[in-house]
Amino acid sequence: MGRADARNARKRAARPSGIRRFFTWKKLLGAFFGFVLLIMGAFVVLYMVIEVPEGNPDAKLQSNVYKYGDGTTMARTGEVNREIVDLSEVPKEVQHTFVAAENKTFYKDKGVDLKGTARGVLNTVTGKGKQGGSTITQQYVKNYYLTQDQTVTRKLKELVISLKVDRKKSKDEILAGYINTSFYGRSAWGVQAAAQAYYNVDASKLSVEQGAYLAALLQAPNQYDWAIATDTGKALAKQRWNYVLDNMVDMHWISASERQGMKFPVPKEPKAAAGLQGQEGYLYTAAKAEVIKELKITEAQFDAGGYTVTLNIDRKKQKQLEKSVKQQLTGKLHPKSDKTDADVQAGAVSVDPKTGKILAMYGGSSISEHWVNNATRTDYQPASTFKPIILAAALENNAETQRGQSINANTIYDGTNKRPVVDDGKKVGFAPPNEDDESYGPVTVQTAMNKSVNSVFAQMGADVGMDQVMATAKKLGMDGADLKPYAAQTLGTMGASPLEMAGVYATLDNHGRQVTPQIVKSVSKQGEELQLDDAIGEQVLSRGAADSVTSVLTGVVDDGTARESVRNNTARDGQKVAGKTGTSDCNRSAWFTGYTPDLVTSVGLFGEAAESGTTRCGTDEPVQVKKGGHVSLSGAGGGGRVNGGGFPAQIWAQYTFNSSSTSAKFDLDTDMGAGVAPTTTAPATPTTPPSSPSTPTAPPSSSTPPPSTPTTPTAPPSTTTPPSEPSDPETTPTDPTSPPWGGIPEDPGDGIANGRGDDG
Known part of the structure; x- marks a missing residue:
């Protein structure tokens, strides 16, 4: 064999055979760059095509909140227990607890976590379920603009919209949206409802320790709810709470000495949602009617939620009035056995x-x-x-x-x-x-x-x-x-x-x-x-x-x-x-x-x-009356005619003389003094x-x-x-x-x- 033949034989031996000839490193590298360019092109197209949508209507739903004059909550109404508050109403240190819990780089990042999003997409494709690691911006976008669906399409939309939202909105606006749209357990949506549900205070009164617990809750609201958590759940809740505070020290938001002195703030026991029971229902309906009239809005607009209505009601006087009615009237009636009393x-x-x-x-x-x-x-x-x-x-x-x-x-x-x-x-x-x-x-x-x-x-x-x-x-x-x-x-x-x-x-x-x-x-x-x-x-x-x-x-x-x-x-x-x-x-x-x-x-x-029947006026013949119709009070309480100087004046006197202790005189600009001295013989x-x-x-x-x-x-x-x-x-x-x-x-x-x- 000549030298030329030998060279050709070596080249043929070095050349890949079969399928290997299709996967050379040059081809693979070229394919990789081509794929990257394709992804980048597709992303550019997505970025241009996908617009920031209107907010999710469900994320905008709020309850209407009613408060007594002293600021305590009287009732909440609406489909969703949420009261959106401005970020300025939340103490700065409490704001930082949420950042420390979810996204320490929040104030510096561009609104997305590419690695976390990639993991999420991969896990979704492979059927491994939910994947954390999203930024606060991404979670806000998911809560406010999208849905909780676990699909590749939704995750890609989340990525694009998050980038755009980060450019359009300030970090404070994004953080406010996040803490107001998140679910905290106990039927509480948003930080204000959560503060009331777990600590019976407004968000503006939360301590750092309490804020850290609420921030920790977002990872697993039901599992970390102290009232229903197992021993393991409580241990995990405390672990997460410590994690939040330790991150705050790392971020220099609190000092190590402050951290050292903090104790876990055990939440209060859950209570029934403030609603429309007893007298509170009457107060609510009266307040609602007044707001609608004063603001010239429709009932539908009001019921859409978001209103905080503070009443003039004095809780002490309210209790005294209720007590006076009970002691001077209803406690003396027997509606189950006496038809007149029932009326x-x-x-x-x-x-x-x-x-x-x-x-x-x-x-x-x-x-x-x-x-x-x-x-x-x-x-x-x-x-x-x-x-x-x-x-x-x-x-x-x-x-x-x-x-x-x-x-x-x-x-x-x-x-x-x-x-x-x-x-x-x-x-x-x-x-x-x-x-x-x-x-x-x-x-x-x-x-x-x-x-x-x-x-x-x-x-x-x-x-x-x-x-x-x-x-x-x-x-x-x-x-x-x-x-x-x-x-x-x-x-x-x-x-x-x-x-x-x-x-x-x-x-x-x-x-x-x-x-x-x-x-x-x-x-x-x-x-x-x-x-x-x-x-x-x-x-x-x-x-x-x-x-x-x-x-x-x-x-x-x-x-x-x-x-x-x-x-x-x-x-x-x-x-x-x-x-x-x-x-x-x-x-x-x-x-x-x-x-x-x-x-x-x-x-x-x-x-x-109280029910359909008959009624009579004086000596007139009895007439039929439907339930709810006007009938005589005569005979109520075991007496005869019910005069204004009887039950009504008795209620008035007990209430007034126990609610107002002033000895002030009427400052009257009149020479008509006849009302002061009683009439005598004539x-x-x-x-x-x-x-x-x-x-x-x-x-x-x-x-x-x-x-x-x-x-x-x-x-x-x-x-x-x-x-x-x-x-x-x-x-x-x-x-x-x-x-x-x-x-x-x-x-x-x-x-x-x-x-x-x-x-x-």
Whole structure:
């Protein structure tokens, strides 16, 4: 063989044969670089094609949070227990616990961990399941923009979107999104809900130790939850907690000495989520309605979540109001064995007249048992609690009697039972009875208010003009659609709520400056405070008129229908009180609305049929009534008629005298002192109607000697002889500075009637 043949033979021997000739190192290297270029090209295409999507709707869901005035959480509502907070509300050291737990390079990296992502993709392809190691940015992208699906497509999207998000958003925005969208166990989404669930504090109050535990939870929320963890789970939780704090030392976020002194913060036992039980349900519904009205939003917008609503409710006063209702009313009823007791519903509202804050509210037995809030319902008559509005309208408009006499506390009216109302010399077709058909004869306005004499205020309404009376009612805060100017409205036959009446009397207490009671102290959405209207408005009634009414209403307590429950209450301790009782037609409602210089409270009792059946009004034939219909309160609690001076005034007194200890006096700008001194003896007064009820009873002589001021009035001698030659509906004493002329029988109770002669 020649040399050429030998060389060729060696070349053939060195050349790869078979499949080896296709995998030379040059070809492999070329293929590798080609693959890399292909991947890079594909990634560039993906980067250009994949846009940052809108946030995942589920990640935006929040609960609405309701808090008491002292900041404690009252209730949470919504599908997801999440309250998004601004990062500035989370202490800096607590922010660092999450970075130390999940991604120490967070503040320096570009938002992705290529090695971790590659492992995740490989494990997904090979079926090995979930793989950790993602950056905080990637986890935020997964929570907020994508889903929890374990697919190659989702992981590639996560990578691309994370890079873009890191470029578009600041690290603080990303960290805030991460801690607000993560799940911490105990049904808590986000750091704020987690702080409440595990330590019963807001995120702003978390310590470093507590923050480290919450950060540790994110790795395995259920396994690390101290309340349900096994011994192994607790050991792992502590190990993870130590890991977080040690990383913080490494990052120089806390010192070694600080770390040394830290102890594991054992979480509190889980409790039922704050919800809508008992009175809290009524408070929630009232607050929700107020927010929707104030912010002019729809219910759907509000229910989408994210609102933090702080109420004005004072927890101590709220508990005292609930206790008073129980001890003075519900604890004395037997609804299971007594049908009438089962028909009793109570509602109450307590307001600070200087600020308009609703400090306490009683809506009923429980919202789960009785959905309607008795404190805000407007379907029952306020009865004689409306009478002070008639007097306010008279004073504000400088109204005069039919004879041209100015109306004030000393003006004398004819209190004869069923006396026809006269306007401009003509009967108006309305002749209301007094309670129990009692006739009082000539009485002062003060005494008429004390005794709640219907015939007097029916005539006063005509003297003022019912259009003026209704206009005054609206100015003072009544807002019903049934404020029509007809004569029977003087008996309080329109609908009203304890909330409305508390506002009316608060305006009187506030010297005529309008008070619109507010249950909401503040409302924010994701940390942004939203503007609410001021509870204190403009002067809607002159101070003189408002203060004069207050002066007169002190007489109802000192010498009228509320004296037994309020004036003589042993807990009163000298407190100054003004107020008015009321009981509506057929005893379907009973009221006491009263106030001290610093607290106004309206209490209403309502007869509401617990089940379908029959009801009767006086001697009328029984009528069918459906469940929820209006029925009489008579007989409730084992007694007869339920007067405003009974259960309502008793509830009011126990609550007020245990909630307000002020001894301040009313600062009244008025010379009408008639409401302070009780009425005493006077000349004989008829107790039976005069022969011609359409004509007035003559006033006493101005020479009548001034009475002394005993603590209780003395009944005048009875006579069956009507006064001679009555001529006008009412007159005033010749000497307007003389004391009120009385001659009134002993207190028969507080009476109203819509043709029935019930309590007013």
